[in-house]
Amino acid sequence: xxxxxxxxLALERAGWHPAAWRAQxxxxxxxxxxxxxxxLLRTADDAGLVLATIEDALSLADxxxxxxxxxxxxxxxxxxxxxxxxxxxxxxxxxGLVPTVTTAHPEPFHVATGIQTLDFASRGRAGVRLVAGASxxxxxxxxxxxxxxxxxxxxxxxxxxPEIAAAFREAGEFxxxxxxxxxxxxxxxxxxxAESGRYVDADRVHNIDFEGEFFSVTGASIVPxxxxxxxxxxxxxxxxxxYRLAAEHADLVFTTPHSADxxxxxxxxxxxxxxxLRSDGRERLRVFAxxxxxxxxxxxAARQAARRLDDLAGAxxxxxxxxxxxxxxxxxxxxxxxxxxxxxxxxxxxxRQPADVAAIAEQVVPLARAAGVLRDAGxxxxxxxxxxxxxxxxxxxxxxYAREKVAL
Amino acid sequence: xxxxxxxxxxxxxxxxxxxxxxxxxxxxxxIEFDSFAHxxxxxxxxxxxxxxxxxxxxxxxxxxxxHELDVLGRPNTLSILAALxxxxxxxxxxxxxxxxxxxxxxxARQLSTLDLLSGGRAGWNAVTSSDAFHGANFxxxxxxxxxxxxxxxxxxxxxxxxxxxxxxxxxxxxxAGSGVFLDEDVPTRVRHRGSQxxVDALFDVPxxxxxxxxxxxxxDSADGRGFGAEHAEVIFSLHTEFEAAxxxxxxxKGKLPAWGRDEESLKILPAATFVLGDTEQxxxxxxREIALAQVRPEVxxxxxxxxxxxxxxxxxxxxxxxxxxxxxxxxxxRGWANRHAAVRARIAKLRELSDAEGLSIRDLVIRLTATxxxxxxxxxxxxxxxxxxxxxxxxxxTVVGHLTPHGLDxxxxxxxxxxxxxxxxxxxxxxxxxxxxLLGLPAPRATRPLTTGPLTTVPFTTPSLATR
Numbered sequence: 001x002x003x004x005x006x007x008x009l010a011l012e013r014a015g016w017h018p019a020a021w022r023a024q025x026x027x028x029x030x031x032x033x034x035x036x037x038x039x040l041l042r043t044a045d046d047a048g049l050v051l052a053t054i055e056d057a058l059s060l061a062d063x064x065x066x067x068x069x070x071x072x073x074x075x076x077x078x079x080x081x082x083x084x085x086x087x088x089x090x091x092x093x094x095x096g097l098v099p100t101v102t103t104a105h106p107e108p109f110h111v112a113t114g115i116q117t118l119d120f121a122s123r124g125r126a127g128v129r130l131v132a133g134a135s136x137x138x139x140x141x142x143x144x145x146x147x148x149x150x151x152x153x154x155x156x157x158x159x160x161x162p163e164i165a166a167a168f169r170e171a172g173e174f175x176x177x178x179x180x181x182x183x184x185x186x187x188x189x190x191x192x193x194a195e196s197g198r199y200v201d202a203d204r205v206h207n208i209d210f211e212g213e214f215f216s217v218t219g220a221s222i223v224p225x226x227x228x229x230x231x232x233x234x235x236x237x238x239x240x241x242x243y244r245l246a247a248e249h250a251d252l253v254f255t256t257p258h259s260a261d262x263x264x265x266x267x268x269x270x271x272x273x274x275x276x277l278r279s280d281g282r283e284r285l286r287v288f289a290x291x292x293x294x295x296x297x298x299x300x301a302a303r304q305a306a307r308r309l310d311d312l313a314g315a316x317x318x319x320x321x322x323x324x325x326x327x328x329x330x331x332x333x334x335x336x337x338x339x340x341x342x343x344x345x346x347x348x349x350x351x352r353q354p355a356d357v358a359a360i361a362e363q364v365v366p367l368a369r370a371a372g373v374l375r376d377a378g379x380x381x382x383x384x385x386x387x388x389x390x391x392x393x394x395x396x397x398x399x400x401y402a403r404e405k406v407a408l
Numbered sequence: 409x410x411x412x413x414x415x416x417x418x419x420x421x422x423x424x425x426x427x428x429x430x431x432x433x434x435x436x437x438x439i440e441f442d443s444f445a446h447x448x449x450x451x452x453x454x455x456x457x458x459x460x461x462x463x464x465x466x467x468x469x470x471x472x473x474x475h476e477l478d479v480l481g482r483p484n485t486l487s488i489l490a491a492l493x494x495x496x497x498x499x500x501x502x503x504x505x506x507x508x509x510x511x512x513x514x515x516a517r518q519l520s521t522l523d524l525l526s527g528g529r530a531g532w533n534a535v536t537s538s539d540a541f542h543g544a545n546f547x548x549x550x551x552x553x554x555x556x557x558x559x560x561x562x563x564x565x566x567x568x569x570x571x572x573x574x575x576x577x578x579x580x581x582x583x584a585g586s587g588v589f590l591d592e593d594v595p596t597r598v599r600h601r602g603s604q605x606x607v608d609a610l611f612d613v614p615x616x617x618x619x620x621x622x623x624x625x626x627x628d629s630a631d632g633r634g635f636g637a638e639h640a641e642v643i644f645s646l647h648t649e650f651e652a653a654x655x656x657x658x659x660x661k662g663k664l665p666a667w668g669r670d671e672e673s674l675k676i677l678p679a680a681t682f683v684l685g686d687t688e689q690x691x692x693x694x695x696r697e698i699a700l701a702q703v704r705p706e707v708x709x710x711x712x713x714x715x716x717x718x719x720x721x722x723x724x725x726x727x728x729x730x731x732x733x734x735x736x737x738x739x740x741x742r743g744w745a746n747r748h749a750a751v752r753a754r755i756a757k758l759r760e761l762s763d764a765e766g767l768s769i770r771d772l773v774i775r776l777t778a779t780x781x782x783x784x785x786x787x788x789x790x791x792x793x794x795x796x797x798x799x800x801x802x803x804x805x806t807v808v809g810h811l812t813p814h815g816l817d818x819x820x821x822x823x824x825x826x827x828x829x830x831x832x833x834x835x836x837x838x839x840x841x842x843x844x845x846l847l848g849l850p851a852p853r854a855t856r857p858l859t860t861g862p863l864t865t866v867p868f869t870t871p872s873l874a875t876r
Contacts, residue, residue, distance in 0.1 A: 021582065021589060028582035028589070032614050034493070034525045058514065060595070060610040067610060073587045077580060077614045080521040086490035087525045090441070106514060109545045110484065113464075117487035121441045141513040143607035190481070194431045197706045200480045202473040218544035220474065222464030224439050224481040312587060 004375035006050040006345035013075045015352040016292050019313035021075050025355040032079050041088045047361035051096030053129050056081035059137035067137045082114045089122035096388035098127035103174040104134035105142050112181040119226035124387030127232030133167030158241035168241050173212040175249035180208040182230045183399040184220035206401045228387045229396045247273035252286040254347050256321045263341035286344040290321035294351035295359035299326045328363030336373050412832040415797045416804035419451035420460045422812050428479045429701045429810050436813050438479045443813035448492045451499050454820030455834050457846045458500025461485050465542040477707050486518050493526035500843035502531030507564040509546040516571040519621045520613040528617030528842030533624040536561045558631040563604040565639045570598045575615040618842045620852050637663035641849050645678045648781045653801040680781040680805040691784045699778040708770040725770040729762050790826035
């Protein structure tokens with residue numbers, strides 16, 4: 001029997017090719033318009049994709065890019081991803097909405113309540129993708145922190161840079177505080193007891209009293225427990241320290257295997273970390289594999305389109321993720337191979353938006369369904385049914401404070 | 409005959425205090441999206457200028473526990489407004505957002521995002537807060553002196569405006585042919601060094617339809633009024649009694665010329681509650697019923713406990729004020745002397761009022777927190793609102809109902825048509841109008857030219873900027 005996987009989408013302004021905005025089908029003047037994003041998300045939602053992540057950063061420059069002499073041939077500027085996801089919530093019905101949040105500058109309290117509000121507005125389809133650390137460009141915009149993540153150390157290993165290692169510890173605290181705030185109201189905290197005049201039962205709302213290395217947060221969330229209880233926490237990881245962050249705090253990790261062997265190695269490393277770091281009773285960390293895709297009707301046409309964009313960009317497309325330039329059938333072949341290697345899902349990064357999003361929706365999804373590799377397929381017409389957690393076969397977690405109460 | 413002065417209305421989502429009667433069987437959820445969607449759609453049906461949401465930074469507490477008697481729990485202000493942008497077309501979306509527990513770069517990009525997503529309908533009620541209780545939920549933590557709060561607010565607003573003005577209207581170029589996405593020198597680099605912020609920023613959100621959100625302000629202190637005259641485009645005041653409202657209007661609008669601003673560049677929209685009836689008597693009776701539901705006996709006692717700072721649960725809400733001394737905490741605590749004197753003065757005022765009118769605890773609290781601004785028939789309320797505006801006591805009102813989320817439905821259905829008949833309220837929204845258009849506000853003055861091109865030094869146009 002064919003192993004089945006979920007298919008997710010990673011949205012990034014004009015797409016993941018640096019020259020994507022110059023493709024003929026691109027909409028470069030609309031990258032911060034609501035209509036552009038509504039169209040993309042409705043396409044993805046109608047196709048039944050399980051979730052869409054939305055990239056974000058708190059700077060005009062890309063992460064490791066110097067701000068002086070900024071290249072003028074790249075897309076610049078964007079919308080705040082959490083607010084964009086909130087806007088998209090009432091306009092979609094099934095797809096999970098997973099905005100990116102960096103953990104060095106935003107307030108964990110505001111992010112926690114923002115994602116809970118997204119969970120209410122989407123009726124249980126909220127998640128968040130956490131990114132550790134602040135680049136030099138981000139730090140200059142805030143003027144608050146002297147050190148951050150400007151480049152990986154020569155070894156390429158996070159643990160060899162004290163600053164980056166610290167950024168990951170802070171990301172861990174951030175994730176921990178999100179989960180605690182999301183648990184701070186028991187599901188039955190609102191009692192509306194006219195007899196006693198009490199709207200809530202104070203015993204069912206808990207201050208989190210968190211004191212960490214990087215910040216402290218005392219109170220409970222201002223938002224009651226949301227439909228999913230805890231919205232989905234996700235991270236993108238390429239090596240040990242981020243895998244450990246995912247294993248300890250995330251529900252889902254995006255990874256970048258380039259082969260079936262890579263998948264096996266990643267699974268081993270993630271499982272080893274989870275065995276040590278993941279708290280008891282926590283469900284298995286879901287592992288997704290990223291693919292950057294450029295899709296045309298023939299492999300030749302795809303190669304030509306890629307070459308044209310490469311020429312415009314002045315360099316061949318490069319990515320941390322495996323790149324597939326070809327037909328929808330080629331993409332599905334890759335998906336089948338990764339599914340066989342044991343990932344739970346695939347996150348497709350479209351080289352060009354909206355062209356490759358349309359190709360994913362109109363070609364990849366039907367072919368994957370026909371090949372029997374698509375999980376969660378064919379539930380058309382069930383608008384609003386099912387939370388993101390339930391689509392991923394993750395249960396709704398009970399609040400840690402409810403467990404404490406039982407333990408007493 | 410010239411058109412009468414036009415009335416502006418904001419719809420305030422009922423907050424987490426005793427204004428909201430949750431014990432009413434028709435009261436809905438304070439948190440489900442449907443409540444907010446209904447509220448915003450009703451405001452749009454009533455052609456309101458904007459919906460207005462408060463902000464929660466920490467749950468209220470009483471005697472060391474979260475406060476149980478009132479509605480508790482609310483959404484994140486920015487996220488809910490962004491979601492409402494998707495299901496409304498015309499009505500403005502204004503949120504209260506703090507200058508103490510946010511950073512200018514991040515809040516400026518969030519507000520630009522909201523303005524882009526809503527097609528130019530974003531507004532920002534800029535508030536300051538400073539206490540350690542709220543600070544305990546944030547990285548910044550701590551305590552700011554009153555003067556520092558306004559210094560931070562002022563610097564925050566200045567910096568945010570510079571960030572918003574750093575993108576010209578015609579950017580990005582996004583010229584696929586030439587490959588130029590963004591011209592050189594766009595956006596303008598914003599260098600800001602002050603006592604509160606030290607940044608060297610390149611803003612990453614293109615210019616939004618309004619350029620900047622409409623800035624709303626609520627502070628009533630001397631510092632607050634100064635900030636308002638300088639920065640605010642709408643003031644959300646608490647002066648609703650006619651003469652007090654007119655005095656406030658004269659005072660604040662009188663400060664505008666010093667900042668080079670005219671009367672219409674700032675709208676004053678005090679908070680107002682209302683109770684309708686088919687007859688005056690029915691309205692009065694209903695007002696009393698609602699007040700009793702708002703100030704239940706336990707709510708009245710909690711009010712005086714908060715003033716006194718101590719447990720008064722043995723007192724009868726229908727009896728006189730407690731005769732004990734307040735508890736103002738340790739004399740060594742920061743700011744104790746001022747706090748102690750303020751509590752004493754407050755109690756003396758309560759006693760004076762209660763003695764003069766022979767009020768019980770509960771009736772005193774009703775008098776102070778549940779005196780409804782407008783009580784009467786729809787005709788009478790419409791006439792009153794119109795009088796305030798025509799006689800320059802206000803530019804309109806920020807209306808709050810006592811029920812979530814249907815509290816303003818009857819205002820839309822019964823009062824709005826009468827305001828329209830009087831010729832002082834819009835008959836429809838103008839297609840494509842921004843919030844600033846709805847409010848009849850001038851375009852904001854730029855801190856720099858808004859066309860592409862190398863930035864030369866631009867003389868700042870307001871006194872505060874000139875000194876910086």
